[in-house]
Amino acid sequence: MDPFYFIALIVLLPFVMTLAVPLAYKIMKEKVGWFAAAIAAVCFLLIASMIPSIVDGHNLAGAVSWIPGLSVNLAFYADGLAVLLGLIVSFIGILILSYSNKYLSKDEDLVRYYQYLLVFMGSMFGVAFSDNLIQLFIFWELTSISSFMLIGYYRKTKESIYGATKALLITGGAGLFMFIGFMCLFAITGTYGISEMLTNPEMLSAVKDSPLFTVTLILILIGAFAKSAQGPFFIWLPNAMEAPTPVSAFLHSATMVKAGVFLVARLHPMFSGTMDWFVLVAGIGLITMVGAGFLALKQTDLKAILAFSTISQLAYLMTMFGFTTYAEPGIGVPAAVFHLLNHATFKACLFLLVGIIAHELHTRDIRKMGGLRKEMPITFILMVIAAASMAGIPPLNGYLSKELFYESSVHMAEALGGGIAYLIPVLAVLGGVLTFAYSFRLIIKIFLGKRTEDPDVPKHVHDPSWVMLAPPAILAVLIVAIGLVPTPFIDALVQPAINAILPGAEHLHVALWHGFTPAFIMTLITFALGALLYMQYDRIAGWENRFSEKHPKISLNYIYNTMVDNAYKFGATFGKMLQKGSPRRYVGIMLAFIIFMVAIPLGFALLTGQPIFSKELIFKIAASEMILFVLIVLAAWGASVLPRYVPMILASSALGFFVALLYAYLKAPDLAMTQLCVETLSTIMFLLVIMKLRTKEAVRPETGKVRIRNAFIALCCAAALFMLLMGADLFPAFESFSHYFMDKGIELTGGRNIVNVIVVDFRGYDTIGEISVLTIAALTIYNLISSRKKKGKAAAAETGTARGNFVPSCPIPGAPVGGNQVLGHVSCEEVTVETGDDGHKIVVDEKSVNRHLKDEGADLSNGPEAKK
Template structure:
């Protein structure tokens, strides 16, 4: 099969199937989630067929010319990295759709829910397989839009609306910066093709030597950081937890938030090996890792803990991809790519389990929980596995990732040299300590001790059905399998992705035991300090709360709220200034602007001492037209001053007919006929309205002073227009392109009336727009008429 159609089928299948969800819902009702799961499974199978090819080092690619004039193609590209993300998205999608069948009640809007999830999955697959920057941006923003819909799924909840709006503004806004970076990158490289840039050393050297290198990098990273909740952009992810738990597990732990990390990995060959890349990616990653891990200690909401842990874990990935020097550009690539897979397994598992716990206890407050290990033993075991993997405890896959992270941080310190460089592995250990502490608390506070006596919290709970437990069991099994037998997963999934990022990359080796090494010692220190931090957990959380209460202004969330609220207030004030109500104010502003604009060229010619009118201007040549102009002026004066409506309308119509006569004299019969038809119709409409009026006399309450002012304004406008038209020949005219229509009109449209051909064919979109405006106006008039009719019909009923 053609590679383009194959990859396009994978990407667009969820979009197409989303259209059939309403129809399938009528057949399956609340079991419609199984249809969505089947779509995800089919996508997974198709992607899985590519794995042998990427394992052998092959690449699938294909493109279709979309907008050739702008170098924009519909292009798809499947290498090891895109296949890895595609496998994660489709496989987690299967589990989420399956889980949702039991998690959501029959009363929920299931059609909307599964439509949005399928659109999101298709958008993420589009991000994974796109080979064109513009195409990537479109799918990128589609993930933000579908995420907005899913976070705001509970439309009547203020928290959901706030979280959805916040996520859209931050991730969508970051995407616009990324788009600007893509535009500048195109100006440097001359192509939007991602593989064209990344596989061409000459293009990479051109970008790195460009004076715009830092600007491009910053703009693209803003988009990546915003999507992956890094640095100051992290604030949207905790509020996104208002979405249903399956959505949080799918979007905000395993897939969407990894889009930013994926972009960093994809652009790694072009920007790595530079100081800018190291400082921005590694530096912000380390700060976010430690900061988010520290803030997680204060959280009491189960999903809040996982939200901050996700931010911290994503920062692990950013930090490792940021490990780079000119001599060794890909120090952390292998560790980061392996952790990309591992994090998806244990974090999605944790979110699904948290959904089960919150569903059973009717609360997400960890302070109201306890003692669940006996009542929910299966959930307890699964939570231990997932949380221990996140904490980096052997023999689970998270331990292997953490060891590789520590090893790459030491390698980075050695490559940089100097004692200060060892701050990097020290901060890595601090991040691991915080991760261990909140993972340990998650297990002990929920499953050990005694539960609160809160009447809203059930005292007797149990493990749910296997539809809810099954996906978590499968993920927990993968956590153990990858930890015990990492080689198959590395060989078929991780190593091809590493090779796609880093040329001549060494083969990744991961094992549970490498002897007594520095990474192993760092792990022991992490466990010891993690237990110490857990011992002081409440004191640290109380200290954070106290600092927040004392200094409420020190908050990125406050900055966001002030900016958004001020934007609304500023918009209201500006709107009040610009739209005061009476149209006379708008007319005056427009008039002043037009006069000023027209006087600029006049003053220019006067200052240069040049004549305003062309020397060839011969007023005698237009004497034959003067009579028509005089008639137009008399008719216009009559329309403005005659006391009776009927005579004023006749004068106005006469003005239009005289203009039509002028068009005919100037040999423009089409315009003359159009003007004649319009004036005839307008006259009839005016007369019909006049017949309905009781008073046939025009009411003119304006004073003479007001009339004189209007006359001066009208005269000034006429004078300025006359000056512009008279001096038009002083400037070099624009090159005409009428010859194009004349030469191609018959061949391309088979039409012989050049005016009609231009309006209908060459300017067809303009005509459609004009027709649309007329249709909208007609609908508005129809609604007004119907509303008046409805009011009249309702009056007798009201009297009754």
């Protein structure tokens, strides 16, 4: 199969199969997750089939023209890095979708859940295999949108809504900065093709020598850092934990958050080898690694602990990709790529296990846990493997990654010349110490000791079914297998990805024992300091909590909330400033502005003695046109001065019909028909509204001075526009380009209906804009109608006048007591009463009821309750 269509099949299959999820649900019911898992399995097998070609150094690529005028193609590219990310996404997807079959209740909206997950998976495939920056950006934002929908899956909880909105604002907003960075790359290289840039030495040199280098790098890194929760953008990830745990395991630990890391790795050859790259990528990575690890210590929610640990672990990756010098641009690349694989295994495993624990205990508060080792032995073993791997304990794969990280940090310090540069390995060890502490916190606080008595926590729990245990068990097996026998995984997955970033790189050799190297000594220091830190765990966490309570404003979350709240307040204040008057005043201001804009060139022409209009133009107007103009003016004047609504509407309608007649006279029948239809419908609508009003008189509260002012503005604006139109004949008209559409229509579009071709093809963006306006208007009208229905139902419920039969609590004239029943919808205007067995109905209006009640001595002074 052609490489383009083969990769396109992988990317588009999840999107297409979302349409089949509702049908699969009808057949499989709550087991529809297996259908989604099968789709992920097909994608995994298709991606895995590319491994032999990639290992041999044969990358797959293909493209078709999309927007040739803008150099935008629909292009796919599969190298070692793309295949690695694709395998991670699809394999973790299989496990997550299978796990969800038991995690989610059958009462959940399963169709929506699995559709969102499939859309996200397809979006990640698009990010991994895109070979065009614009195409990459589209899939990039699709991951933000699908993540927004998944985080906000529980639509009725404020926390979910807040977390989803926060994630979308930060990741989606930062993506716009990244898009501007892509525009800068295009300005430098003249292409959006990613592989074309990375394989062309001249383009790489042009980027590094460009004065836009630093600006472009910063703009792109803003998008990458926000997506991977680095630097000040990390604050969205903890709140994203409001999503269902399988979603957190899929998106926010193993896949989506790696999109930013992937972009940094993809563009590494273009920006690495510079001090800007090292300072921004490695510097922010080191700070985030230590800061997030420190904040993880005070968390008591299991998913919050994993959220901050994820931020810290992603910072490991960023830091390693940032290790670079001019002589050695890829110091940390091998370690980063290997950790990219390992992190996906142990972090996804941890999230799935936390989901099991929360599912069984009905809580995620770690303070309410303990003693689960005997009750959940399988979960305990799996948790020990995953947490120990994250802590860097041998012989697990996390230990191998940590060793490579320490080794690359020492190498980077030596490359920079030692001295203060040795702060890099010191910070690396500090990050490892914090990781060691919160990793063992998970094991000790959950499974050891004794559980405190809590009425909300079940007294007896057990391991779940194999459906929930199998996915983390598979990941645990991989953790051990990669740790003990890393070579097959490195040869098939890691080394091709390294070669994609650093062509011709040395083969990565990993082993559990390398002797007493600096990295091994750093590991021993990490274990010792980690144990000491754990002994002070509660004291440090308490200090963090006290500091947060004492200084609530020293927080990035506080800054974010303040900015969002102020945006609402600013919008409201600005709106009140602009919209504090009547529409008549707005129209007057706009007309006055038109006069001002026309008066400037007109005054300049008069001062310089230039003609302002053609004297011959007025004599070219035919008598029939002049008659139409006079009728239009009279109709407009009548619409503005008539005192009653109905004559005003008729005068306005006549104005529209006269304009339609003018269009017909000027040989524009399509415009004439449109004008007739619009005028007819608008006249009918106006008359229907007027008929509902109590008074048919027009309300004109303006004083005489205000009317004179408005008339003066109108006359001046009319004179200005008249002069502007009269002066149009002084300049040569633009050459008509209608012949271009007729000459090129069939050749460029294949269409023979010239009107359709112009609207759909040549003016496609204009048409999209018009359709968007109509769509927004339709949605607004729909929401208004829906809100009125809800308001009506709420009002009916409050007053007790909802549909249904009820016995009135007051006597009705002419109706026997005890046999009265009010039928249908009861309003304040009439009451329908059925009396006796003869079916006779009496309709009594509100005034009659009130008069009768008053005659009976009822007190009506306190409103509806008194009437009852």
